[in-house]
Amino acid sequence: MSKPKLSDEEITQRGKELYDSSIRPRVETPENIGKIISINVETGEYEIGDDLLVTSLKMRTKQADAALWSGRIGFNAVYAVGGTLFRAIG
Structure with missing residues (x-):
């Protein structure tokens, strides 16, 4: 398996931008x-x-x-270690 062409920072930035701009409205449903x-x-x-x-x-x-890039739909993080996940408000 070859290494991705993008840096971790670029992946994070692109992932968040994609999610917020085009994916979020389709997937943030009560069942998800x-x-x-x-x-x-x-x-x-x-x-x-x-x-x-x-x-x-x-x-x-x-x-x-x-x-x-991965995230937990409707929350600020995938996992909380020693803390609390907070529900992200749109």
Whole structure:
């Protein structure tokens, strides 16, 4: 597997921009709140599921070297270690 062409900072920036500008309105529905989304920041394709590893692996089957950004739909982070997840308000 080759290394993504983008830096971690570029992946984060593109992922957040894609999510906020075009994906959020389609996926932030009551049935998806709290689920994980993994986004290929180069193509805009995404997978939604209950598990970060599963959504990432599904994206990697489509493109092995995909630059992926992941988030928890409706929240400020995927996981909270020693803290609390906060519900993101649109």
